[in-house]
Amino acid sequence: MADVKLRLAERAADLIGSIIDSSTSLLARQTHDIVRFAMGAPSDDLMPVELLDRYAAYTVPGKYGYGSTEGEPDLVEEVLKIQAEQNYSSSADRITITTGGMQGLDLACKLFIDPGDLVIVEGPTYTNGNATALSYGAALLEAPLDEDGLVVEALPDLVARAGRPPKVIYTIPNFQNPSGVTLSSHRREQLLELAARWGSVIIDDDPYGLLRFENSPIPALNEIDPGNAHIFSVRTFSKILAPGLRVGWVDADPSLRPLLINAKQAMDTCTSVPAQRTVADFLAGGNLQPHLDRVVGLYRERKQAMRVALERHFGDAVRATDPDGGFFLWVTFTDSEVDTDALFEVALAEGVAYIPGSAFSTNGHFRDALRLCFATSTPDRIDEGILRLKRAVDKAGGSR
Ligand SMILES: Cc1ncc(COP(=O)(O)O)c(C=O)c1O
Numbered sequence: 132m133a134d135v136k137l138r139l140a141e142r143a144a145d146l147i148g149s150i151i152d153s154s155t156s157l158l159a160r161q162t163h164d165i166v167r168f169a170m171g172a173p174s175d176d177l178m179p180v181e182l183l184d185r186y187a188a189y190t191v192p193g194k195y196g197y198g199s200t201e202g203e204p205d206l207v208e209e210v211l212k213i214q215a216e217q218n219y220s221s222s223a224d225r226i227t228i229t230t231g232g233m234q235g236l237d238l239a240c241k242l243f244i245d246p247g248d249l250v251i252v253e254g255p256t257y258t259n260g261n262a263t264a265l266s267y268g269a270a271l272l273e274a275p276l277d278e279d280g281l282v283v284e285a286l287p288d289l290v291a292r293a294g295r296p297p298k299v300i301y302t303i304p305n306f307q308n309p310s311g312v313t314l315s316s317h318r319r320e321q322l323l324e325l326a327a328r329w330g331s332v333i334i335d336d337d338p339y340g341l342l343r344f345e346n347s348p349i350p351a352l353n354e355i356d357p358g359n360a361h362i363f364s365v366r367t368f369s370k371i372l373a374p375g376l377r378v379g380w381v382d383a384d385p386s387l388r389p390l391l392i393n394a395k396q397a398m399d400t401c402t403s404v405p406a407q408r409t410v411a412d413f414l415a416g417g418n419l420q421p422h423l424d425r426v427v428g429l430y431r432e433r434k435q436a437m438r439v440a441l442e443r444h445f446g447d448a449v450r451a452t453d454p455d456g457g458f459f460l461w462v463t464f465t466d467s468e469v470d471t472d473a474l475f476e477v478a479l480a481e482g483v484a485y486i487p488g489s490a491f492s493t494n495g496h497f498r499d500a501l502r503l504c505f506a507t508s509t510p511d512r513i514d515e516g517i518l519r520l521k522r523a524v525d526k527a528g529g530s531r
Pocket of ligand 1: 171230232233234257308336368369374378379
């Protein structure tokens with residue numbers, strides 16, 4: 132082949148990809164037994180597969196045609212019902228159905244981020260959120276997290292040091308990916324106040340909120356301040372039903388609707404109509420709550436099994452978060468010699484996969500930490516996986 136020099140767009144250099152997503156193909160290539168704590172996805176037995184198959188088989192006129200860009204009206208109606216159950220009364224002109232939560236993030240960044248704009252992100256945060264903001268040229272500012280979520284009190288100082296207000300604040304308020312922590316009610320109020328002061332848009336990314344298995348729900352940002360045009364909410368059915376459907380939605384100020392439609396038309400015209408119909412019919416059949424009731428009990432059991440296994444095999448060599456819902460534990464090694472980037476290959480050979488902490492920071496932070504997804508494995512397998520992780524740590528020794 133001729134040696135062709137392609138003249139790429141400058142933005143191509145800012146495409147960082149996602150170690151999380153790449154782990155799907157990495158794991159598919161492995162032939163030995165691996166306990167999978169890497170991907171954040173429900174296991175097959177915790178997806179309502181039979182019901183989804185049944186609804187997917189329904190045929191209606193137009194099911195295989197193009198749909199409207201804003202989404203199937205039946206699905207929009209069902210989304211509004213879900214939100215109403217969460218004490219948030221929205222309206223159809225605020226909803227755009229998206230191709231998963233990722234498209235919601237992409238649309239938000241496309242609408243609000245110009246090259247060089249300051250974007251506050253949580254440190255650590257969802258790899259793909261960082262990747263999306265960077266792909267539009269964002270200047271990321273990593274803000275600390277503690278057990279009550281984003282340390283909102285730290286933002287004014289960070290912003291003063293940056294010398295300009297953030298255009299966007301990206302937060303994952305419930306059972307955060309990767310840390311599992313939840314933003315406290317008080318901090319939600321503070322965050323809204325700061326965003327109003329700075330004129331910043333809050334990207335409120337909440338794929339896990341309906342997967343609470345302990346303690347009481349905390350009002351969402353849009354429940355605290357309905358109609359606040361600075362809140363851009365991104366939601367998805369990936370974690371509560373099945374990620375392969377690739378169906379989600381955004382709830383945003385009606386003034387943004389035409390722009391969202393224009394932007395989505397330049398991406399994919401409409402979200403898969405068969406997938407939307409399957410979800411809409413599943414929801415209209417009253418299946419969501421019984422499904423959630425079943426799975427959250429199992430997630431609670433799995434989280435507890437993982438915490439017990441960490442205690443059993445590692446004792447105080449690690450610190451783990453204790454989430455009230457969602458999929459993830461964030462584990463930090465108290466021995467500063469452990470380097471979870473270097474450990475990864477050893478662990479994979481031992482038969483356990485995780486996501487290294489550094490994947491959740493663009494500054495190379497968190498090499499002493501890792502994310503474990505407890506949602507995908509049964510309690511027995513979880514214990515086996517943590518035992519394998521311990522063997523890997525012993526084998527790798529201090530590798531930093
Ligand atoms: C915080 C967060 N936002 C967005 C997404 C993307 O969701 P989807 O798979 O529906 O695109 C995920 C998936 O892992 C996530 O954890």
